[in-house]
Amino acid sequence: MSDDRIQQIMQALSKVEDPELHKDMVTLNMIRDVVVENDDVSLTVVLTTPACPMRDEITRRVTDGLHVLGWVDQVNINMTADVRSDKTPATASLPGVKNALAVASGKGGVGKSTVSVNLAVALSRHGASVGILDADVYGPNIPLMMGAQGDPVSVQGKIQPLEAHGIKLMSLGFMLEEGTPVIWRGPMIGGALKQLTADVNWGNIDYLIVDLPPGTGDASLSLAQLVPLVGAVVVSTPQEVALQDVRRSISMFERLSVDVLGIVENMSYYLHDNGDRVEIFGHGGAKDAAEHLQLPFLGEIPLSPIIRKGGDSGNPITSNKEAPLGDIFMDISAKVAATVSVKMLEKVEPLPML
Numbered sequence: 001m002s003d004d005r006i007q008q009i010m011q012a013l014s015k016v017e018d019p020e021l022h023k024d025m026v027t028l029n030m031i032r033d034v035v036v037e038n039d040d041v042s043l044t045v046v047l048t049t050p051a052c053p054m055r056d057e058i059t060r061r062v063t064d065g066l067h068v069l070g071w072v073d074q075v076n077i078n079m080t081a082d083v084r085s086d087k088t089p090a091t092a093s094l095p096g097v098k099n100a101l102a103v104a105s106g107k108g109g110v111g112k113s114t115v116s117v118n119l120a121v122a123l124s125r126h127g128a129s130v131g132i133l134d135a136d137v138y139g140p141n142i143p144l145m146m147g148a149q150g151d152p153v154s155v156q157g158k159i160q161p162l163e164a165h166g167i168k169l170m171s172l173g174f175m176l177e178e179g180t181p182v183i184w185r186g187p188m189i190g191g192a193l194k195q196l197t198a199d200v201n202w203g204n205i206d207y208l209i210v211d212l213p214p215g216t217g218d219a220s221l222s223l224a225q226l227v228p229l230v231g232a233v234v235v236s237t238p239q240e241v242a243l244q245d246v247r248r249s250i251s252m253f254e255r256l257s258v259d260v261l262g263i264v265e266n267m268s269y270y271l272h273d274n275g276d277r278v279e280i281f282g283h284g285g286a287k288d289a290a291e292h293l294q295l296p297f298l299g300e301i302p303l304s305p306i307i308r309k310g311g312d313s314g315n316p317i318t319s320n321k322e323a324p325l326g327d328i329f330m331d332i333s334a335k336v337a338a339t340v341s342v343k344m345l346e347k348v349e350p351l352p353m354l
């Protein structure tokens with residue numbers, strides 16, 4: 001009797017599509033632990049990211065899908081997440097890391113590192129395990145922005161990343177003496193990066209955010225090739241000159257066969273204390289560029305002293321749950337995670353059946 005009902009449930013759910021992945025929930029192997037008691041159904045939905053922006057919609061679709069059966073009374077849904085990973089041989093060079101994604105920009109100073117740290121903290125707040133790799137050869141400043149103290153130590157030949165705000169982090173800066181100007185040459189970058197990836201004990205993390213150097217020069221090119229990336233988030237300011245740089249950045253990733261996950265517009269507008277918006281660099285340019293280039297637009301971040309102070313004090317704005325601007329990063333990170341899930345689905349075999 002119950003087996004028959006479970007079969008009916010699975011059949012009903014095989015007609016319910018995930019709103020983001022556009023396949024049914026049974027094919028995606030997202031349904032677990034189905035229990036029928038009297039006419040009530042309990043089940044677990046395994047999301048492809050804890051930062052899923054579609055929880056409510058999925059709950060509604062599953063509930064409605066089961067009520068179609070006629071006999072179902074209460075539907076109790078427990079949600080968990082299992083971030084899927086690209087299991088191609090390239091990712092073997094980053095053991096324990098499910099998805100590495102770069103934050104890049106066509107030019108310097110547009111807020112790449114600010115976006116990197118806040119994206120990492122936001123993904124962690126959503127429930128994901130996250131690391132940051134500060135690969136900016138010109139000015140590695142992630143440890144400062146995250147408020148990380150001390151130097152990493154080596155245990156049994158593996159470098160232990162530092163941890164701050166629940167995020168594991170490693171930086172090229174740890175390998176340089178403070179204040180020493182660095183002349184990076186190709187082999188040096190290669191060696192240092194290899195150490196920062198394969199020799200680091202990342203543990204098991206869902207997302208590794210890689211803060212790339214600005215621009216499309218040799219350093220960015222080498223780094224983007226050395227780390228197996230699932231994709232890149234490109235940061236831009238709104239004005240036209242910055243957008244030209246974005247286009248350059250995007251064509252660099254195209255040449256490297258790295259997908260651009262989307263564009264973030266930083267310093268989008270200035271939010272005055274009285275609530276007025278001042279559009280210092282114009283506004284909406286990145287959104288237009290994203291549309292033109294047929295790339296997802298991930299969101300706009302205002303120019304705000306509290307964002308800068310967050311970076312300077314080692315407390316990214318998103319680490320403060322009360323800070324209103326943190327919501328912007330929560331939203332951007334959910335979009336990034338959803339885009340990664342869709343990409344993984346294209347590449348990866350479904351999870352084993354129940």
Ligand SMILES: Nc1ncnc2c1ncn2[C@@H]1O[C@H](COP(=O)(O)OP(=O)(O)OP(=O)(O)O)[C@@H](O)[C@H]1O
Pocket residue numbers: 105107108109110111112113114115136139213214266267301302303304305307308309311312
């Ligand atoms: N939205 C914002 N509002 C206010 N200040 C910001 C914002 N975004 C970035 N900043 C500040 O601008 C400066 C540059 O930002 P950040 O270091 O993140 O840029 P970057 O692109 O990583 O620079 P670089 O190319 O030098 O690595 C920092 O002082 C940062 O705090």
Ligand SMILES: [Mg+2]
Pocket residue numbers: 112113114136139141211
């Ligand atoms: Mg930076």
